[in-house]
Amino acid sequence: xxxxxxxxxxxxxxxxxxxxxxxxxxxxxxxxxxxxxxxxxxxxxxxxxxxxxxxxxxxxxxxxxxxxxxxxxxxxxxxxxxxxxxxxxxxxxxxxxxxxxxxxxxxxxxxxxxxxxxxxxxxxxxxxxxxxxxxxxxxxxxxxxxxxxxxxxxxxxxxxxxxxxxxxxxxxxxxxxxxxxxxxxxxxxxxxxxxxxxxxxxxxxxxxxxxxxxxxxxxxxxxxxxxxxxxxxxxxxxxxxxxxxxxxxxxxx
Amino acid sequence: xxxxxxxxxxxxxxxxxxxxxxxxxxxxxxxxxxxxxxxxxxxxxxxxxxxxxxxxxxxxxxxxxxxxxxxxxxxxxxxxxxxxxxxxxxxxxxxxxxxxxxxxxxxxxxxxxxxxxxxxxxxxxxxxxxxxxxxxxxxxxxxxxxxxxxxxxxxxxxxxxxxxxxxxxxxxxxxxxxxxxxxxxxxxxxxxxxxxxxxxxxxxx
Numbered sequence: 001x002x003x004x005x006x007x008x009x010x011x012x013x014x015x016x017x018x019x020x021x022x023x024x025x026x027x028x029x030x031x032x033x034x035x036x037x038x039x040x041x042x043x044x045x046x047x048x049x050x051x052x053x054x055x056x057x058x059x060x061x062x063x064x065x066x067x068x069x070x071x072x073x074x075x076x077x078x079x080x081x082x083x084x085x086x087x088x089x090x091x092x093x094x095x096x097x098x099x100x101x102x103x104x105x106x107x108x109x110x111x112x113x114x115x116x117x118x119x120x121x122x123x124x125x126x127x128x129x130x131x132x133x134x135x136x137x138x139x140x141x142x143x144x145x146x147x148x149x150x151x152x153x154x155x156x157x158x159x160x161x162x163x164x165x166x167x168x169x170x171x172x173x174x175x176x177x178x179x180x181x182x183x184x185x186x187x188x189x190x191x192x193x194x195x196x197x198x199x200x201x202x203x204x205x206x207x208x209x210x211x212x213x214x215x216x217x218x219x220x221x222x223x224x225x226x227x228x229x230x231x232x233x234x235x236x237x238x239x240x241x242x243x244x245x246x247x248x249x250x251x252x253x
Numbered sequence: 254x255x256x257x258x259x260x261x262x263x264x265x266x267x268x269x270x271x272x273x274x275x276x277x278x279x280x281x282x283x284x285x286x287x288x289x290x291x292x293x294x295x296x297x298x299x300x301x302x303x304x305x306x307x308x309x310x311x312x313x314x315x316x317x318x319x320x321x322x323x324x325x326x327x328x329x330x331x332x333x334x335x336x337x338x339x340x341x342x343x344x345x346x347x348x349x350x351x352x353x354x355x356x357x358x359x360x361x362x363x364x365x366x367x368x369x370x371x372x373x374x375x376x377x378x379x380x381x382x383x384x385x386x387x388x389x390x391x392x393x394x395x396x397x398x399x400x401x402x403x404x405x406x407x408x409x410x411x412x413x414x415x416x417x418x419x420x421x422x423x424x425x426x427x428x429x430x431x432x433x434x435x436x437x438x439x440x441x442x443x444x445x446x447x448x449x450x451x452x453x454x455x456x457x458x
Contacts (some may be wrong), residue, residue: 007437007440007441007444008425008440009444010440010441010443010444010445010446010447010448011418011424011425011440011443011444013447014415014418014419014425014443014447015355015356015359015418015419015422016418016419016423016424016425016428016443017424017425018424040343040344041451042444042447042448042451043344043348043352044344044345044348044451045447045450045451045454046351046352046355046419046447046450047345047347047348047351047352047355048348048399048400048450048454049400049415049416049419049420050306050309050310050351050354050355051306051397051399051400052397052400052401053306053309053310053312053313053420054305054306054309055305055308055309055312055313056304056305056308056309057304057305057307057308057322057325058318058322061304061308061322061325061326062297062300062301062304064326065300065325065326065329065330066293066296066297066300068326068330069293069296069329069330069333070293072330072333072334073334074289074291074333074334074335074336074337075334075335075337075338076337077289077337077338078337078338
């Protein structure tokens, strides 16, 4: 699979991939420094293709742009927050319960998880190399957008070993937020890893730092994912999940 | 937190990339940096420097001047908003802005396609780049001649695949359909062609 994704770097540099492929390529670039370097070089070369299409815009555009800019707040600089995730109080609920709510009820039911997300994303959102150069709102803004989406669905699970995994997904945004709180400590040389599982198999959505038991992440390009799974892996993650799943949260189709 | 590669990338100490030669590139970098500090006048100067590049690219991809103007405006507001996140070690300001512009233009075209606003036949027709005409209009600028010259070093299939994807805003699968070529072939020709283009343009490495 990795070779297939690597072969897409050219198409990615031209924005000639779909959202799912873009996500896969960027995940790949995040794991492969030399690939990221090649991708950056290709992007730089691609940008030169705009040398030959220059055309003066209508004069009115300047005034419009500068007027809109005057009333537009600039984004905060990206931080690579090293702070630990705020710990979420482990609710005393029966373990291995699994729930799905629709949003109106969710606002109450979800309260604790949503607050935990809001508290967590300020400090723990991972911004990775390529994303620094990507256009668009900050990851924190995008997480907030998922939480507030009209079609947000929530699933929660309390793994046997303790803690809680919450997934808030929005089909319309094609994104999901995964909040992992207070799982059993995996040990200094083990990492928790999050997977997107569909009929075709599974794709890594992210690897937590070794030894960490809490984290928040945004998944883009949820697509046809049937299940968000969490496994315990050697530090740095694995290419394929080591079973059994610590948690497995189905997404509504 | 999740490590999605930021650490690995930082350890690599990426070299500064730049393919936009000369004073324009340096100036754009400096102006973008000042814009990131909230300086309106620097942003206005940056607009003057790159607006023809941004609008021209949007116009080429979107084709409709009114829509191209809208997209270009979105691009500049995004450049202003996210200037704070630009990292000069990972590429030139000009390339960063062109990347934003292309992505926005492509998003516009694809959402129109998804909404069924765009007739398939029209899409196919307009997607074929009027390459010589474009090159003609841009003649006389040194860097334009360099891009033209480098595009000529590609094979016909490489060049067609790259220009259809970039100027036409098509995915590589759509390009394969347009060129009646197998998808894996198009995928590899695009990559090989871009590598050749990069080497010809002498992207600093």
